[in-house]
Amino acid sequence: MWQIYIDLFKAATPSADFEELVENASVNERGQKEINFMEYSIHKADYDSIIESNLKGNRLTKLSKQMITNSINLGCSPRTIQD
Numbered sequence: 001m002w003q004i005y006i007d008l009f010k011a012a013t014p015s016a017d018f019e020e021l022v023e024n025a026s027v028n029e030r031g032q033k034e035i036n037f038m039e040y041s042i043h044k045a046d047y048d049s050i051i052e053s054n055l056k057g058n059r060l061t062k063l064s065k066q067m068i069t070n071s072i073n074l075g076c077s078p079r080t081i082q083d
Contacts, residue, residue: 004072007050012040012078040078047080 002018009018025033051072055065 001068001071001075004051004054004068005075005077007054008042008047008072008077009040011046011050012042014040016040035076037076038079041081042078044080044082047077 006018009016009021021035022033025035028034051069055068060068
């Protein structure tokens with residue numbers, strides 16, 4: 001999943017280094033790092049392509065692929081723009 005986030009933020013507008021975002025993120029009162037991911041956007045086709053290319057070739061079940069995709073969707077990925 002980490003590599004997917006790196007690729008998504010690299011392809012986002014504006015482009016960003018995900019590892020740097022995590023490193024410089026502020027920490028909230030619950031000890032969680034906060035990344036303002038809504039400042040970044042990516043086209044839905046690019047978003048889907050990046051996820052698919054990272055999952056392809058891995059020996060994952062269909063359920064595992066769906067779980068990873070759902071986690072990315074619900075996580076701190078850039079917002080998607082419909083083409």
